[in-house]
Amino acid sequence: xxxxxxxxxxxxYAALSGRRSIAVQHFxxxxxxxxxxxxxxxxxxxxxxxxxxxxxxxxxxxxxxLLDGQAVRxxxxxxxxxxxxxxxxxxxxxxxxNIEFGLRVGGVPAKERRATALDYLDLVGLNGQAExxxxxxxxxxxxxxxxxxxxxxxxxxxxxxxxFGALDAQTRSIMQRELRRIxxxxxxxxxxxxxxxxxxxxxxxxxxxxxxxPGGTLKSVIPIEMTGDRERADxxxxxxxxQVHSDIRDEVAKASSYGRKxx
Amino acid sequence: MSxxxxxxxxxxxxxxxxxxxxAGFQAIAAVLPYLLGFLMLFVxxxxxxxxxxxxxxxxxxxxxxxxxxxLAASGVLFEQIGASxxxxxxxxxxxxxxxxxIGLLMGTVPFARKMIEPWTEFxxxxxxxxxxxxxxxxxxxxxxxxxxxxxxATVFIVTLNTASGVATVSKNxxxxxxxxxxxxxxxxxxxxxxxxxxxxxxxxxLAMANAFTxxxxxxxxxxxxxxxxxxxxxxxxMLVDEIFVSLLSLGILGFTFDRLFRWGILRFAGRxxxxx
Numbered sequence: 229x230x231x232x233x234x235x236x237x238x239x240x241y242a243a244l245s246g247r248r249s250i251a252v253q254h255f256x257x258x259x260x261x262x263x264x265x266x267x268x269x270x271x272x273x274x275x276x277x278x279x280x281x282x283x284x285x286x287x288x289x290x291x292x293x294l295l296d297g298q299a300v301r302x303x304x305x306x307x308x309x310x311x312x313x314x315x316x317x318x319x320x321x322x323x324x325x326n327i328e329f330g331l332r333v334g335g336v337p338a339k340e341r342r343a344t345a346l347d348y349l350d351l352v353g354l355n356g357q358a359e360x361x362x363x364x365x366x367x368x369x370x371x372x373x374x375x376x377x378x379x380x381x382x383x384x385x386x387x388x389x390x391x392f393g394a395l396d397a398q399t400r401s402i403m404q405r406e407l408r409r410i411x412x413x414x415x416x417x418x419x420x421x422x423x424x425x426x427x428x429x430x431x432x433x434x435x436x437x438x439x440x441x442p443g444g445t446l447k448s449v450i451p452i453e454m455t456g457d458r459e460r461a462d463x464x465x466x467x468x469x470x471q472v473h474s475d476i477r478d479e480v481a482k483a484s485s486y487g488r489k490x491x
Numbered sequence: 492m493s494x495x496x497x498x499x500x501x502x503x504x505x506x507x508x509x510x511x512x513x514a515g516f517q518a519i520a521a522v523l524p525y526l527l528g529f530l531m532l533f534v535x536x537x538x539x540x541x542x543x544x545x546x547x548x549x550x551x552x553x554x555x556x557x558x559x560x561x562l563a564a565s566g567v568l569f570e571q572i573g574a575s576x577x578x579x580x581x582x583x584x585x586x587x588x589x590x591x592x593i594g595l596l597m598g599t600v601p602f603a604r605k606m607i608e609p610w611t612e613f614x615x616x617x618x619x620x621x622x623x624x625x626x627x628x629x630x631x632x633x634x635x636x637x638x639x640x641x642x643x644a645t646v647f648i649v650t651l652n653t654a655s656g657v658a659t660v661s662k663n664x665x666x667x668x669x670x671x672x673x674x675x676x677x678x679x680x681x682x683x684x685x686x687x688x689x690x691x692x693x694x695x696x697l698a699m700a701n702a703f704t705x706x707x708x709x710x711x712x713x714x715x716x717x718x719x720x721x722x723x724x725x726x727x728x729m730l731v732d733e734i735f736v737s738l739l740s741l742g743i744l745g746f747t748f749d750r751l752f753r754w755g756i757l758r759f760a761g762r763x764x765x766x767x
Binding site: 284305309316329330334 | 661663664666667668669670671672673674677681682685686688
């Protein structure tokens with residue numbers, strides 16, 4: 229049995245016009261434990277909606293999402309979430325207090341949760357920054373805190389919504405390497421949303437390409453089989469890039485022509 | 492409540508650290524514009540009084556300060572200030588204590604918000620000054636009518652600011668807490684409440700200004716002591732100097748309390764700041 233299963237999932241919202249606006253339709257995908265899936269697609273294709281349903285923030289309008297055979301109905305500590313912006317951190321708590329938030333609401337005793345939180349602070353490479361407040365940390369550091377906060381709860385899977393989208397290129401590349409290392413160390417199943425082909429190939433074990441929105445669906449899933457540290461100089465990288473790029477090119481074109489029609 | 496508002500934000504403390512070279516100079520540089528501003532105010536007042544108006548009805552600052560010194564020495568000034576401040580303090584604390592929970596409820600439960608909104612939206616347009624006559628009829632000319640008026644002047648501003656604070660907590664903060672396993676109650680008191688603190692404090696700061704306006708008007712109409720009484724008696728007996736002492740006291744008190752509030756917000760609640 230698959231670890232995560234999305235069965236013919238669709239999501240629509242009631243639009244002002246009275247018609248429904250379709251965000252995602254007929255989306256089916258399975259994930260194995262330890263998978264690192266990057267979901268790639270043009271803006272407005274519904275990739276964030278998929279993540280939001282996996283997290284349980286929104287319920288599918290049709291179809292089913294199963295985690296370990298159980299239907300996903302509401303958010304839970306099973307599924308850690310890393311958001312794009314840093315506005316999900318709690319600015320009145322220190323870095324380590326942010327990380328231990330999940331353990332605190334879970335009733336873990338103070339000493340124990342502090343020790344765990346410090347371990348995860350170490351894991352994300354922020355040793356020594358425990359007592360800093362989010363406002364004192366850089367964008368990359370804040371995303372590390374978010375990752376540590378999600379991981380400290382030992383979730384079954386990690387859901388990441390363009391977590392490095394707002395970072396500068398340099399920091400972004402460092403964070404990508406760090407995330408690979410953390411994934412290697414923890415073996416957590418990850419679903420990672422991005423619109424960056426390069427990022428998807430450097431990070432994931434599989435790249436899922438979505439069709440253009442509105443009402444996007446999964447177009448193809450490309451397994452990335454590169455060993456060791458992923459380098460752009462690797463000839464395999466170039467082949468994967470071509471493959472993913474040709475899959476997504478038409479969709480981006482469709483997305484922009486739809487935008488013109490709508491305007 | 493788990494909010495530890497008593498610990499200073501370290502970054503605020505850093506900024507004002509006296510150990511840094513030139514910190515003393517920086518402190519002077521920070522208050523210098525204020526000092527200059529006040530100095531110019533008094534100079535302009537002096538020029539207007541002595542050279543332009545040249546009337547006993549517009550005393551110069553020196554005469555007002557002399558009168559203030561006299562009233563302070565006899566203890567009268569502090570009695571009047573004390574009477575007004577006590578009313579403001581009691582009414583302001585009670586008004587905030589009523590307004591904060593109602594605001595939290597309105598911001599959290601949409602049904603409650605819709606139900607309470609007619610009250611707040613109706614009553615907040617009736618100025619507290621307009622309520623003076625009815626307050627005196629209901630509560631007499633003693634302390635109770637004044638405290639009622641200050642509560643009235645405080646409660647709506649604090650309620651509405653608190654409610655809008657709760658309603659604007661970013662969705663991701665709440666979702667993050669949900670995904671970390673927090674219960675609805677935990678989300679409320681560990682996330683929504685601390686995130687709302689800056690809005691509550693801002694509402695209280697605005698309410699404080701309102702309370703000052705209201706207390707003077709109320710005391711002018713019905714009271715036996717307070718700065719408003721000083722103003723009113725000054726008119727009755729043509730004690731222009733005393734009127735000016737009273738006005739000066741109001742300005743200084745208002746300014747001081749507002750600064751103290753701002754300082755308190757930065758010192759104790761800087762880390763609750765919605766930025767970041």
